[in-house]
Amino acid sequence: MAIVFSSVHVERTATLEGLREGIGLALERGAKSLLIFLCSRPQYDLQQLPALFAELPVPVFAGVFPGIIHDQEHFHDGALICGMTLELTPCLVEDIDRPDELIAEELAQCFPGASPAGALLLIDGQSRGIDNFVACLYDRFGPDTTVFGAGAGYLDFSHNPCLVTASGVYQNAAMVIGLPVPLAFGVHHGWESIAGPFLVTGSEGNRIQSINYQPAFSFYRDILEGHAGQALDFSDFFSVAKSYPFGMAQLDSEYLVRDPIRSQGEVIECAGSISPNTMVYILHAKPPQLIAAAAQATLELRPKLAPNYERAESLYAVVVDCISRELFLGPDYPAELASIQSALPQATLIAGILSLGEIASSSQGVIHFLNKTTVIGGAGR
Template sequence: MKIRFDKLGCKEVFAQLANELLAEDDVQGLMVLACDGNDWAADVLDPIIQAFDKPVFGGLFPQIIHAQQNYAKGTLLIGLPKRPDIICVQGLSDADADYDQQLDVYAEQWDTAQHEATLVVFVDGLSKRISALVQSLFFTFGLEQNFIGGGAGSLSFQQKPCLITPDGLVADVALVARLPLQSGVGVAHGWMPISDGMKVTESDRNVIKTIEWRPAFEVYRELVEANSGQTFRDTNFFDIAKGYPFGIGKFGTEVVVRDPLMTDAEGGMVCVGEVPQGSFVKILKGTPESLLSAANKARELAEASIPGEQNGQEMAFFIDCISRVLFLEEGIAEEFAVAAAGRTLFGALTLGEIANNGQDYLEFYNKTAVLGLLR
């Protein structure tokens, strides 16, 4: 793989670098990781993308990672040695959308018995049915191949076009790109419970309406203020909530984290990703040390799961939650170093993470470190 980086996030430089890479015989497609801060508009970007003669996919993310630094503006172009096959799944907030039907047509085309492939999944991180899409991916393609990806979008939490497809820049969709590359994937988060399990008595997709029959924010506020010594006001919700996510209990696997973004007028809590009604949640808390330990665990799991002998020359594709940056602040550089362990590291800081490792159930995570070692 060949990597090019433009720290200015200029669309003209993007077009130039992309055309230079795509002109090379050993580059058969591009993965593009760009920043929401580039302020790219669909009407300007679409003609550029549509003119490329090889497949291009990717997204606009809150931040990107290059050379073990995070950037809120800039563009990464990853030249792929083999041609990616790309699906664009429509209607990621549509309650009536049938994702199984959209994906089934590819199940036979993509030989799921072939293990030397990795499925990269990018979604609009502010869509309402991401977990439903991930479940359909699991039922359609199984666990024979690794999945890695995450949510594109803006920290303004305003939904807008953020997925780069071969046809242009779009919103409220998912991209699935099949790369004929071996990989090892590791997942860990480092958040620990501060409360007992509580039943979600009413929810609507990504909104927790009530917990134990009380307004969700009322319950959350009591527990978090008691633990943190801070008080919620109109303007500081996310400043406090970034350190206190929800954890959904899952049988036989690590707790799945859900990041609360905001409250609604009825005292519900809007999260990144669905929280099923009837599930049990705990409030979690982390420390810089526990998050760094999780990044180390993710790397060890990825190293253990990659086929054959590893030689340290694998490319490290890091999908890390943007709220880990907001929590660790300058300490995020240490997390990148732990994840890289001397390898070339690139990636995106996302609104939610998607992964399995060829063995565990495919899941949509929040506040989680996902490392893919690509060979």
């Protein structure tokens, strides 16, 4: 982001000493605060990090993610250490599945004055309180604050602590970092409907129990096998489901995607909630469609960027790309990163994360928690 990053450094050892050295490099480059994206495999010893962060002369906030992105490369190990030109302190909210009024009260205490121009949101990507928290954040900020962020979590979809500050390690929590500059972003995914609409007749949070009054898993399996023209092996549920997400129609954009990540009997668990009585479609795509959509998101972003992106060197655009896109594309994933880079101003670099959910304000200002989507952002005009 044009005036936000003083440096971006990749640390590949996944050791505390390596992280300490990378932080030292960022401080030498003038960082006034640090944003750190930690890969979940192999995992840093998170319990050691608060003490390390507390020793530092600047605020530090970190999240665990399935992977990191830097300059058209992506990694599942190490960390991305981002030095910030501004001294930024996150608002940490725990237990985000609490009632709305308690979340709203805490956000009002964190942001008592005017709403920031932009905000970065890191949130536990497997919490059942995501949609509730995002709605409360929108109620506090309103439509004029542009919000950009990601769901934190693990490559194996285990639900463990994934946010870190000098005060501790947190699960079922969110960090909001207010910014004095507006953010701009492009959002696209490339998935298209192959079946539907169908009615979600039973759901609770992110768990779908029935579709069209039939058990959810059996209904979903039959649709997929009909499309594939053969029986499918669901012993590894996600290996099949990553190619067939759910979609909810929106008036002004592509489908809002929900990623099925596991099944428990007849219940399908998604990354993100689906309310009862929602109409859903089953989506599918080929790799070229996803790669083209990532380029389209970048082209959507480019005219919204601050003018200095077109004339300055070594500025960063930030990519938040769903981990399931990388898993779906496999060896084709570098082509997606190349398509993003080629659509940016020539001297603009990319850095970012592979996430468990992507976060972006819509054109109306409403904050959406997305799945299987490419979101690319930077400092706006």
